[in-house]
Amino acid sequence: MKIKSLMIANRGEIAIRICHTAKKMGIKTYGIKTSKEPNAYYLSFPDEIIDFSDDIEDIPEFLDVERLINAAKAHKIEAIHPGYGFLAESPYFANRCEEEKILFIGPSADIIHKMGNKTIAKQLAKKYNVPLLKGSQGNVKNPEEARKIAKSIGYPVILKAAAGGGGRGMRIVEKDDQLEKMFRLATSEAEKAFNDGSVFIEKYVRNPRHIEFQVFGDQHGNYIHLGERECSVQRKHQKLLEEAPSSALDEKLRTEMGEAAIRIAQSVKYYTAGTVEFLLDQDRNYYFMEMNTRIQVEHPVTELVTGLDLIELQILTALGEKLPIGQSDIKLTGWAIECRINAEDVQAGFSPFLGTIEKIQYPKSKNIRIDSGITDKSVVTPYFDSMVAKLIVTGEDREKAIANTFNALQKFWVKGIKTTIPFHKAVLSNEKFKKGDFNTSFIETEMESLFYQGGDDEMLGAFLATFDFLATLETEDSRTVDFEKGRNISPWVLNKRLK
């Protein structure tokens, strides 16, 4: 099967990323324009733009199932790619697409539902012999039930939203007397975020590593895995820096976990791109966490170590094509690191830094890839996530990849807003990180400073501030400017003349 047209029900860098592959495959792309960012950079990539900016609905544009489907039908578009976030893991949306004979680029509604519900997913994992953490059989209804289970498996425990993901609706409970409050917080957050307040409880592993496997399945019973991604550098369950492969795995463990990931895929006859998430404890035991049924933000690190186009494989397998490669064709070469550069103020607890990006300057090199949805004059709005760009850098080995990434960050300049670049530099220059000796508690426990400062930086800042202060004073001192003698010229001007 082949398609000629594809709607991208997403924005930002992922919309652009999907456009690139679709163009390569000869598929015409349709983008969605919203009133929240009618001049966004991503809109210059699709072949056609469908205008949703009249704001006739209260529902956010990329969550408006019927409007997206009607637009696809009106333009006779054959397929919809949901990207990540928004409707990417909505069984309802996948089902509506199926009903309207629009191809959803992802697995079936039934698969999304099974894997999206952690209780069902865990039962499947158990049946297919994939290790799991101790915990409740299904959801817990009230704090009393949670308390009973917590006592039997021992504290600490974690409460998780059954419909959850991305760290929302998750609460760690260290002691019995916190349980009731945490239960209330977890259920209310889950209710708000997913319209489903049900939570389950499981043993909390202290300081695990977060390792995920990229898998693919087709609709002919073939499954492959593309190795792992190391996602342990997290803050409040939000990934900030990822790498492929992981320094925690050797070939034996990689094969074993890869096979377990494939068994998860087999358990639901999975097809298209998926990610199986594991926790790895300090004794190198691994436990199945969840399966994400979408393309992930961090997919580029896998692309750079495998040389494969994951969006292309995702589209092909959604179309019903056979996987063009088998497990033995997959070779992992070199090392790749991704830094999620967000418009956030690291010095103020990573709070969003809204504003206009006046200028952006990317580092350039053969081993650098930038996936970004912004350009000069782009506005960071409160409506969407705060991502500025993904910087993905490779090296022959981990040490070189780290050095290359640090050098790339030095040349990555953004004017007008603060970003997480100083944070990434701090991670990459941390000794424990360099040794590969870290886990999900890294940011809280191992980082002396969350942002990187050179030894002379504060002094240079003092110079800059004083320079400008004096320049302003001089300008105010006299309105008469004597260019001949160079008197009372703004030092900024003077400086340019001297150059």
Next chain:
Amino acid sequence: MKNIQHKETEFIALTPKNTRYKIKNLFTDSLKINHKKLDIQIFDDENGFTYLLYKNKKYHAEIIEKNQNKYIVLINGVSYTFTIETPFSYQRKKYLDKQKPKNKVEVVQAPMPGKIIDVLVEPGAEVKTGEAVIILEAMKMQNEIVSPVDGKIVKVYVRQNDIVNKDDLFLEIAR
């Protein structure tokens, strides 16, 4: 007041932690910072970025806030806060700081824009350092705002479902 000889004046850039940078002979070839002769140059490049050149290294530099003698600048993306003083104004500031009574009321402000999900305390309540006082939802995450001190709640400025901006007042706590 025309043509004050600033070039010969010493300035002090003072950080909030009271680190002092004494800067002398700006705009001349004999710039001195903390009595050391230094060569720092400032450039605007063709792409609209400002950078400092020091010891053959480029430092991306930007002024993000200024208000009279108060500055927030970025060096390689990290912000630094300074007040610029003359030796005279610095002496006066030191004197005035000594006179100031110690502030015994701690204010809690919004660390980021968001929505108040829950206010967990009322005026009069005793709180401990690290105790959650407000649940703030921002960027789809619920964040616990904790008390920075041991004390008693004096005033609560927000209610459930309020939308707040960064630095909006949440509450006052008397130590």
